[in-house]
Amino acid sequence: MADAESHCNRLLVAAMDFGTTYSGYAFSFPGKPLDIHNNPNWNAGSEKLISLKNPTCVLLKPNEEFHSFGFEAENKYCDLAEDDEHHGWYFFRRFKMALYETDNLTTATTIDDIAGKKMSALTVFTHAVRYLKDHLLNTLDNRDNNASINDIQFVITVPAIWDEKAKQFMRLAATSAGIKNDQLIIALEPEAASVWCQVETDNNQNVLSKPGYKYMVVDLGGGTADITVHQKMIDGNLTEIHKATGGAWGGNEVDKAYLEMLTKLSGTEAMQEFKATQMIDYFDILRDFETKKRSITSDGDGKVTIKIPISLRELAMKYGVANKNDKDILWTGDKLRIQISLIRQLFDGPIKGLIRHVEDLLSDPKMEDIDAILLVGGFSECQLVNAAFRDAAFNKKLIVPNEPGLAVLKGAVRFGHLPDIVSVRVSRYAYGREIWPDFDQTKHDVSKRSVQLGKPICEEVFYKIVSVGEEIPYGKEIKTTGSAFHIDQTIATIVLYSSLQENPMYVTSPGCEFLGIVRFTLPKGKILEDKNHTILLTFGDTELKVRVIIDKTKKEVETSLQCLQN
Known part of the structure; x- marks a missing residue:
């Protein structure tokens, strides 16, 4: 099997990586399947974050019609909230985990928006998929490609630990969004990352393409850690040698812990009013921490400076709980000086849960000859995660590819060209x-x-x-x-x-x-x-x-x- 081979008989393959925190798309053509085109950069508007992916956020009008997606949805909802005009609007963010957490998922399942208002989960997911599909078609038009929607082989990624109900739910959302059933392939996220890392040219990961090489793929996203184990076969295909496992150990757990820290510091009443009346500042906190948390290291002492909107401090003072400064946390003006050990503790829950799970997997006698652990996904860019794997003494080669946050997306495109590349599953x-x-x-x-x-x-x-x-x-x-x-x-x-x-x-x-x-x-x-x-x-x-x-x-x-x- 040649690396540049494609089994796709359509004009192009387009993949959508529908993530808990961020979503994006990419595409390539059968003649050059490895020449993958990413979607354009999206800008947060506040210029705190520029990304090849857009936040997985959907904003609907009071009449339940679609308004916007991603950064545009965040910014519009912030503007509405600033003018106290957001009442009746529906704003959904990080809603993908509902498909993992709902025990009895049905077409009638509902999810809550940011204010607790309920809506059909299928409606919200359909709007999200339709937005990505339409944005892709506009991008293709702007590139003077003569591709119509019927010329595209679509691929949508899902966690490998999702059950058949959740997969079928995503397929239904896609068909409701205008993608024909026979034009859609479901790709499993860690598999897609594994497929992409087979063709990367980085010297550190060339070993992955050696016949017989066995490695664990740990896909760390915002919502879940998704783990599978592959072996490269002589014919170039991949064989799964352990059933997919995982859990809710994604980067969002760190965000939750951070918000809990701020709530404890400012007071519950202040935080509730802050979220209700200072939406722009609230999202700035989340965006700023999204960047900050990737740079926290396991070394060094001292304090970390985090910018906090003055509006939160004013509300904390209003409710009389803003004067809790101690040797570990100092809050002055629009800055928090936090002992770095406290910041590291925010990561303890997901990282320790993940490391324990990997240890349990590797204790299986069938896993003794695993050669390497491959870290992919946005949360794998966190230096504390990398350090935790290095310190765990798994006695395995640790591989983190270039742009690990894009490995799933690019691999999903590759998977669309070679849907039979994983020859055995467990x-x-x-x-x-x-x-x-x-x-x-x-x-x-x-x-x-x-x-x-x-x-x-x-x-x-x-x-x-x-x-x-x-x-x-x-x-x-x-x-x-x-x-x-x-x-x-x-x-x-x-x-x-x-x-x-x-x-x-x-x-x-x-x-x-x-x-x-x-x-x-x-x-x-x-x-x-x-x-x-x-x-x-x-x-x-x-x-x-x-x-x-x-x-x-x-x-x-x-x-x-x-x-x-x-």
């Missing part, structure tokens, strides 16, 4: 379907006993199709069979479940969760066997796919997996 769950076999009193719970057509059966039995940790080649279809209950049955329903437990007995067992429903029409028949069918499930891709074939006619019936309930 299942995170045990997958199975619900069946109702004959009741066996020696192994079945009597509470599950029922009678169907005069015969005792056992309800809600978990029939395993894929095991936890099972290696599944790309594109492999796993077969399971089905039949009708009676000759007049016209609709078949297959209910799929997932579990972190290896062998759940029932679909109601602890840890077993609804995955999705497959419904399809059964053919007419003279005998029951005419309705027998084969279900083909593809688990080796970034999304679970399903096909159903009637055994007698060998014809495929129209169906799909519905993970999201209304």
